[in-house]
Amino acid sequence: MFAIYRKEMSSYFINPIGYIYLGIFLAFSALLCCYTTIVSGSYSTNTYFFYLIMSFVILIPLLTMRLFAEERKMRTEQMLLTAPVTITGMVLGKYLAALTMFVSGVLLSCINFIPLYVIAAAERNGTEYSLTHIGPVTGQIVGSLIAVVLLGAALIAIGTLISALTENQLSSAVITIGVIAVMVLLNVFNMLTDANGQPLIGSYAIRFVIDWVSVLSRYTAFSNGVFDFAALFYYLSLTFVFLFLTIRVYEKRRWG
Numbered sequence: 001m002f003a004i005y006r007k008e009m010s011s012y013f014i015n016p017i018g019y020i021y022l023g024i025f026l027a028f029s030a031l032l033c034c035y036t037t038i039v040s041g042s043y044s045t046n047t048y049f050f051y052l053i054m055s056f057v058i059l060i061p062l063l064t065m066r067l068f069a070e071e072r073k074m075r076t077e078q079m080l081l082t083a084p085v086t087i088t089g090m091v092l093g094k095y096l097a098a099l100t101m102f103v104s105g106v107l108l109s110c111i112n113f114i115p116l117y118v119i120a121a122a123e124r125n126g127t128e129y130s131l132t133h134i135g136p137v138t139g140q141i142v143g144s145l146i147a148v149v150l151l152g153a154a155l156i157a158i159g160t161l162i163s164a165l166t167e168n169q170l171s172s173a174v175i176t177i178g179v180i181a182v183m184v185l186l187n188v189f190n191m192l193t194d195a196n197g198q199p200l201i202g203s204y205a206i207r208f209v210i211d212w213v214s215v216l217s218r219y220t221a222f223s224n225g226v227f228d229f230a231a232l233f234y235y236l237s238l239t240f241v242f243l244f245l246t247i248r249v250y251e252k253r254r255w256g
Contacts, residue, residue: 053148
């Protein structure tokens with residue numbers, strides 16, 4: 001597994017995809033944080049994290065599209081299947097490499113919050129300090145970061161399965177974008193209301209199903225600084241299921 005992991009990590013930087021991903025992620029997150037906090041005159045980071053999650057529709061496929069689809073395109077899949085490594089180790093090695101890239105981007109983007117604390121400290125030391133200048137809420141930021149990592153882990157697992165099922169990187173990217181867009185944006189439909197303020201989707205059963213399927217609905221508790229064990233179990237279960245399906249796909253190819 002570790003050999004596969006090292007190989008995948010190296011390939012992210014031998015090819016430009018690793019630099020492209022980190023560059024886009026860090027540039028977008030910096031601009032987003034600036035405009036949703038400093039420019040808007042707010043310490044709240046809820047809007048920042050919401051739009052950051054929306055960007056995963058494009059960013060996650062950049063990490064996952066090449067994991068297995070490239071092996072099939074380069075005709076190296078059979079070599080991989082006959083290598084002295086278990087199918088589970090192969091899948092986990094590739095998955096963990098993509099997850100490492102994702103988590104690295106998230107951690108590096110935490111420097112975006114430094115100006116908020118600097119401004120808050122300056123305001124506290126100023127003569128016009130008031131209760132409205134309380135600074136960023138660390139608990140909410142940490143909770144949101146945990147939720148973002150859990151959500152990203154689940155979405156990367158989904159992208160890994162799609163990459164295993166497709167013939168080339170472009171197909172993998174397009175399908176992954178579609179699937180992630182549906183899973184992330186579904187919760188938006190539950191938020192829509194009519195002119196009277198009533199839910200646009202009248203059926204409670206439909207709203208319940210949408211809420212259950214949407215990966216975004218379980219993010220709310222974390223964004224309020226509350227550690228939600230049910231959401232943790234959901235994200236980990238989603239990750240496990242899609243990784244298990246990927247393993248099954250390759251077990252069938254090896255022995256089928």
